[in-house]
Amino acid sequence: MRRASRFGLLLLALALAGGAARAQGCAKPVYLTFDTGHMGVAELVADVLRREQVRVTFFAADERTRAGDGSLGTHWASWWRARAAEGHEFASHTLDHSYWRADLPQADGSVQFRVRASAGAQAGRDLVWTAQQYCAAIRAAEERLQQHTGRATLPLFRAPGGRTSPALLAAARDCGYLHVGWAPAGFLGDELPSETYPNDALLKKALRDIRPGDVLMAHLGIWSRRDPWAPAVLEPLIQGLKARGFCFQTLREHPDYRDWIARRMPAGK
DSSP states (O other): OOHHHHHHHHHHHHHHHHHHHHHHHTSSEEEEEEEOOSOTTHHHHHHHHHHHTOOOEEEEOOOOOSSSSOTTSGGGHHHHHHHHHTTOEEEEOOTTOEEEEEEEEOTTSOEEEEEEESSSTTTTOEEEEOHHHHHHHHHHHHHHHHHHHSSOOOSEEOOGGGOOOHHHHHHHHHTTOEEOOOOGGGBOOTTSOTTTSOHHHHHHHHHHHOOTTOEEEEESOOTTOSSOOTTTTHHHHHHHHHHTTOEEOOGGGOTTTHHHHHHHSOTTO
16 A cells, blocks of 8 residues: 555544544533624623624514614624624524514415514514515615625424424425424523513423423513523533533534524525
8 A cells, every 4th residue: 555545544534533523522412502682791791702602593584672773783783793703603583583474375376474573674574574574674684684694594483482383394395495493402491481481480491391302492581571581591500511511512513403594595695
């Protein structure tokens, strides 16, 4: 065997060994995700993630914030750029945080959708969208994220509130997006009233119930919650899960989405 061939085989063996080691080192993955919100805790969340060396997936809409313009406005552009530099992933939450409310079957066999935005110029109004209009709303948030981060977003989306229908999921898939919800235990409770769901109870429940493979969901600030969930619960949750042998991955690595992502994103993006 020539020396070059032996060297190539050695590199292959080392690569395979490294892959096996990484797989063994992440036998209990969880996938932490954040949706946008009032952004009042955004810097605190970023501090915790940086300190704990955890990468997450952010689902972004242009929501009303406590400071500056919308969460995908120019005020927050540097925040998103910094998260991209840290290796986090990004996906759409629809630009105006538009909730699906009903399917509207049409005489020609197509389906339109009744939606209600909670942000933007049409906030609070019921609208009727075609499948193409819903896809445009997904794409608009994606494009804003790409402007701010300089990176391609994942071909995924999360419907506000997780509200969907089979027809809506099919329409989104036809225009290139898979929907990502969350596991039952992955609902981390930051939308709930702190008077009846205090932070210590939410932490205890999450540490008890989360299982390997779960997608976890929280927000970058909830207007209605008196005692912010982050960072009070976020940091001990990450530390507690790590102590139980869990590890954190982005949705790019999730077995339900990684092949879809690999087929639709250019290499290295």
